[in-house]
């Protein structure tokens with residue numbers, strides 16, 4: 001039995017990498033010292049959980065933002081995770097030789113890449129022959145608040161417009177399969193699935209919504225929204241609606257995600 005056999009994902013409001021666990025554990029069983037790269041790792045919460053699943057493996061988290069990597073390093077150190085390295089880099093020019101990793105994954109980052117095909121070609125280039133790339137992205141236009149939170153639905157439309165205004169793609173989940181094919185992977189090597197984000201518990205609503213009241217009233221999102229003619233008063237109403245939604249025991253948010261695993 002491999003060290004990591006039978007490992008279950010941590011209890012979180014929603015697990016963002018469940019679709020890739022069988023692939024990861026299968027590869028770890030064959031090679032306990034596998035190498036994994038998480039591109040656009042952000043604050044590293046997923047990267048750290050993946051590193052925990054493969055204690056014998058070596059995990060690298062890469063992000064274009066140096067500031068966020070500093071907090072990722074602190075999180076990993078505080079949690080005593082030693083098989084992880086964080087480094088700064090741009091997905092369009094990855095700083096690794098060809099065939100460096102057994103698995104290359106990315107979560108909710110492709111939606112931010114300005115050239116999807118070039119970025120995915122880079123993911124493929126740094127993956128070993130026979131290795132896998134694993135991608136998961138949300139389809140923002142399927143996001144839905146319940147029950148009847150029209151103000152938050154409106155706020156979410158603003159979130160989408162701000163994301164698009166910064167060059168982001170709204171429905172990256174449904175684009176994944178095509179972009180992976182455009183990057184040269186044959187259809188028969190691609191497994192595409194869908195899953196649902198659901199935040200419907202007190203912890204989940206706090207995890208998802210907790211930072212939005214502040215973001216609606218100050219910082220980059222609020223500034224961009226004002227530039228898009230959303231009034232400060234409306235943003236205050238969004239902030240109040242987020243707080244109400246977080247405390248509402250009946251409330252939930254759901255969004256469809258697209259997932260692709262491709263053997264390269």
Ligand SMILES: C[S@@+](CC[C@H](N)C(=O)[O-])C[C@H]1O[C@@H](n2cnc3c(N)ncnc32)[C@H](O)[C@@H]1O
Nearest residue numbers: 040041042063064065089090091107108109112
């Ligand atoms: C929405 S966050 C996702 C973070 C993390 N993967 C998660 O799901 O929690 C997107 C991340 O992609 C990073 N990113 C955007 N463009 C990038 C690029 N060209 N190369 C590498 N990372 C990039 C951003 O800095 C940000 O941390």
